[in-house]
Amino acid sequence: MINIIIFCMISFLVLFLLYTIFPTVLIRVTGWGITKKVKTEGIALTFDDGPSPEYTELLLDLLKKYDAKATFFVVGSNVKRNPEIIKRMYLEGHTIGIHHFDHISSWLLSPFQLKRQLNMTEMAIRECTNEKVTYYRPPWGHFNLFTLLLSKKYKVIMWSDIFGDWKVDKCKNGLLDQLRKTTEAGSILLLHDCGETWGADKEAPKFMMENLAIFLKENQNKGTRFVTLKDR
Numbered sequence: 001m002i003n004i005i006i007f008c009m010i011s012f013l014v015l016f017l018l019y020t021i022f023p024t025v026l027i028r029v030t031g032w033g034i035t036k037k038v039k040t041e042g043i044a045l046t047f048d049d050g051p052s053p054e055y056t057e058l059l060l061d062l063l064k065k066y067d068a069k070a071t072f073f074v075v076g077s078n079v080k081r082n083p084e085i086i087k088r089m090y091l092e093g094h095t096i097g098i099h100h101f102d103h104i105s106s107w108l109l110s111p112f113q114l115k116r117q118l119n120m121t122e123m124a125i126r127e128c129t130n131e132k133v134t135y136y137r138p139p140w141g142h143f144n145l146f147t148l149l150l151s152k153k154y155k156v157i158m159w160s161d162i163f164g165d166w167k168v169d170k171c172k173n174g175l176l177d178q179l180r181k182t183t184e185a186g187s188i189l190l191l192h193d194c195g196e197t198w199g200a201d202k203e204a205p206k207f208m209m210e211n212l213a214i215f216l217k218e219n220q221n222k223g224t225r226f227v228t229l230k231d232r
C-alpha cells in the first residue's frame with residue numbers, strides 16, 4: 001500500500017512538472033512563441049494587474065503629463081468593476097491587453113479554465129473599447145502545457161526588464177536606479193498599477209509612481225519616446 005501511495009505521489013509530481021514548470025522554463029529560456037523586446041526606437045512601458053480605482057487614474061494623469069503611452073495588461077474582473085477607467089485608457093491612446101479574468105496562475109488552470117479566463121477578459125475589454133484585443137501576458141509569466149496553443153490568437157508579451165515594484169521596500173530602495181538603466185530601444189518594462197494581488201503590497205503603486213514620475217521627466221528632457229506595443 002505504501003509503495004502504491006509513493007508511486008501515485010511521484011506520478012502526480014511528474015505530471016505537475018510537465019504541465020507547469022517544464023513549459024514555463026522552456027518557453028521563457030528559448031523565447032519560443034513570446035515577445036521580450038520590440039522593434040522600435042522607443043521604450044514600451046507596460047503595467048499589470050489593474051485597473052485599480054485607487055491608482056490607475058493617477059497613473060493615467062502622470063502618463064498624460066509627460067505624453068507617454070503605455071500598454072496595460074488588465075485583470076478582467078477589475079475591468080468589470082471599473083469600465084470607465086478602461087474607456088479612458090483607450091481614449092487616451094493606450095493599448096489594453098489580457099492578464100486573465102482573475103489574477104490566477106496558469107499552473108492552476110485546466111485547459112478549459114484557461115480558455116475561459118482569456119475569453120472572459122477579452123469580452124470585458126471589448127465591451128469598453130469595441131476593439132479587437134491583440135496582446136496577452138499570463139500572470140507571473142507562468143505557462144502551462146497548453147498556454148501557447150490556447151492563446152495563439154494573441155501576441156504573448158513578456159518583458160525585458162522587471163523590477164519587483166509590487167513591494168514598497170523595492171520601490172523605496174533601488175527602483176529609480178533600475179529604471180534609469182533601461183535605456184535600450186525596444187525594451188519592455190514591467191510595472192504594476194495595482195497592489196491588491198497575492199504577494200503585493202497594497203501601497204506599492206503609490207511609491208512606484210513617485211519613481212516613475214522622476215524617470216519620465218528625466219527622459220522627456222532626453223527626448224525618449226514611450227510607446228505602446230502597437231507603435232512598433
